[in-house]
Amino acid sequence: MAPLRGWGPRGKRLRGFAPHGRWRTLTFLGALRCDKLTAPCVFDGPINGECFHAYVRQQLIPTLKPGDIVILDNLGSHKAKAIRDAIRAVGARLWFLPKYSPDLNPIEQAFAKIKHWMRQAQKRTIEETWRHLGLLADTIKPEECANYFSNAGYASVKT
Template identity: 60%
Template sequence: MTKPYSMDLRERAMARLEAGETSYEVAATLKVAVSSVIKWAARKRRLGSVAPGKMGGHRPYRISGGHRAFVLSEVERDSHVTLHQLTAALAVRGLHVHPASVGRFLHREHKSFKKTILPAEQLRPKLARRRAQWIRYQTRIDPTRLVFLDETWVKTNMAPLRGWGARGERLVAHAPYGHWKTMTFIAALRHDRVEAPWVLNGPINGEAFRLYVETQLIKTLKPGDIVVLDNLGSHKGAAVRDIVRAAGARLFFLPPYSPDLNPIEQLFAKLKHFMRRAARRSAEAVHNAIAATLNAVTPLECRNYIENAGYKST
């Protein structure tokens, strides 16, 4: 931080102003900025002195001590509490701050406003036990043997959810409301790649899924693979299990209501984000956009998806 100009220089500048010189003349003579002369004059009129104010130094945070403990306890009690509610609660305690100050305080305390929604059914005792058992064995399996399989929908009316616009004005976009096509995208996620991508016109059913396994997935399976699926009814055909077993692989179903245990859901979230940005309006264009997205998926990304879901050999 630079040092303030000396008092001698400031007083000489004020003396010249009082003698009738203009701020520009004083600045030119003393070789300082015109703005400095103007600010010194204003400071003298306001405070009666041109002495510089305090520079630098630590400004103590207003939300500290008991107020800090109070805010943290409120956040712990109700994770959905808003900045305005916290501001109002602090005002009742006698501390008046701006909501932005509360937000900065929470960031300093390593808090961020976020939430992941999981099915409430996971809290059922029976299902909770099944999930705990699954999670207990997650790290005992070689991730290179795992093949995570699932499907998701893609549509020809997908569009970006948000965009930049002028404050106070609506940002309007257009997407088909009356007619569009819905397709089902199926794929398998391994530790280093995405395999057997397939797009089906319309929803999935048991026969379509069997056809996918028989014509697409089977080409990628090898002895020792472990195929992991969710509990969708169309996945549970006996023919599907027979096809997988014939390839020397094994088939396991996730506990019900457990999308968080299937890492391919993270890939699908990325896919839908890019599909909204692409905003394709024909089936062929949707297919091409899916292919472009999958081509950009790296082995490291696949590994991160799987490890983030808890499948990491220890």
């Protein structure tokens, strides 16, 4: 990811390297608990129902416990019956956010921080980006996670 802005000497043009050509899409998925970011996964390309179902089966389900609440936005691939059934089968509850409500989704704040760090790192290859994302997922502290939930209106979260 290229930085959005920068600093340079007054009166001098700021120059930075930004790759040209065909852009590739990477999709980062994860689950936010009140104490950590869990089940991180990167897909090479945009997300679709099949990719999201694979993520839920292989990454998310093993981290869930009975009584957990999984909050999803209204993306079409999140609403598949197989996904709902798989999450409920482990004893977790499923809540869908209202339309157009990213401020109620605490993981959006964590993702904004990760994107900021990615722009600062300026990784230029897919492999470097994947490695760096893996490192960043572990740097989000428990108190930050609790703050994301509190800021999104889930004030009863305690760590």
